[in-house]
Amino acid sequence: MLTQIFILAIFAMSYDLLLGYTGIVSFGHAMFFGIGAYSTGVLLSRFEPTLLWLIVSMAVGMVIAAIVSYFVGLLTLRLSNHFYAMLTLALAGLFLVVAEKWRSLTLGNDGFTFRVPDIMRDRLSFYLICLLLMVAVFFLLMRLTNSPMGKVLVAVRENEARTQSLGFKTIHYKLISSVVAGVIASVAGSLYVMSLRFVNTSVFALDVTLDALLMTILGGVGTLIGPIIGAAIIEVSHHWLTELGKFYAIFERWIIFFGILYILAVMFFPKGIVGSLREIRWKRKPSKVKTKNKNKRIAG
């Protein structure tokens, strides 16, 4: 279960870069998750399941995801948020249909199993690799969001017109965010199917994007640590509710509880766990600073 949490946390963090930092609401993020999933699944099933082919398959997924997210972004990011959301939903649907119909490659909804390299078959080493990748993605995104570019992304989210009138070509920043998020989502997709050693078209389903959305909103948008917490809560709840389903039939319909949780989170807890805690801290902090080294800090 912890391995699944780490993988979903990577996926949710990639979504947070889009939603939390750049203000892009995408309903098609599963598209990149699916690209990573199928790249790894197809290549490992057709070639020797060695570490080299695993790395190649992940790299192929990342490159395809980067290209697709770039062109999707170029076509859609100039639109207003509502149209962008609708168009990404349609494009993700298109990928799902292609995966269903291209049976010679994907075997449609039946999917296929594949072998993974020995190192990934060992539960402990796979757990450690996922943990390591999650930590690496966290620090990478942390660095990105704390850089001047990350601050521009926040500015774009808050007021795009104002950011443009400060001299920034905002579409470039949105594209960078979209490509980085797409590439990271494909890594999560690759790891996800490796944990199952099976892939089918469900990796392109809308539920996958909605899960990422729920994890991000519950943990706290624009926080990075929030989506990790959100992924843990969702995954643990999923596990417990499924267990409870053995005793009480109502819990077999666990998705209803997630729906209720989503509504409650949006209505009463829009900033999520980490966002709310940060808000309390900001309100308390007077943040007076000495002016002596002010210029140095600015220049640095």
Next chain:
Amino acid sequence: MTTLLEVNDIETYIGQYHILQGVSFQVKKGEVTVLLGRNGAGKTTSLRSIMGLNPIQDGRINFNGEDISKLATYHIANRGIGFVPEDQGIFGELTVEENMKIAMQKQDDATLARLDKILTLFPDLKTYWKKQGGYLSGGQKQMLSIARAYLNKNELLLIDEPSKGLAPIVVEKVMESIMEMKDETTIVLVEQNFRMAMGVGDTYYIIDDGRSVDTGNMKELADNEELKRKYLGIA
């Protein structure tokens, strides 16, 4: 005195509404040009049209002799036009420091000297340097908005109603800062507060119902009671 900005008969629609129906004015280098008029006359839209935020459908805007009518907003900003919007445009989740940094086009000595100067003028910004912009008061937000515009060596500054909703003491500060900026840059100011407009302005243009209807020297306007009553509602 050379003309820095020339707005020729511009027409702008917002959705289906024909907001600007022929606004023309000229801004001379080193002057403060004030756009006056009643609420809804088209003053803010004029500034937004110059910045490309409300693109014009007809007419022409020349800046430093170059036609900027069809340029994207970021190109216009990079030509050296700063904009202080009516709603201040503060990035609420960024700290005061980050708000300033993001606006800084260069980090040279001249910029740092301007930063020092503006922080001396607005010490509140120094106090709340690490505080998120969203938690500042209205006056502090306006100070931050003006400070951001002042940081860069813009050739032209468009300032939209800087005194709106502010306490008199803050208005004084804002006026003082505009006077400071006046020494270094050319300003187009939209202002409802006639006393403030009189204090800083050199030339005025009156906009009424989306058209520029009168122009002249600010001092002449002070004595023209009929014009003030007719277009500005000042008895």
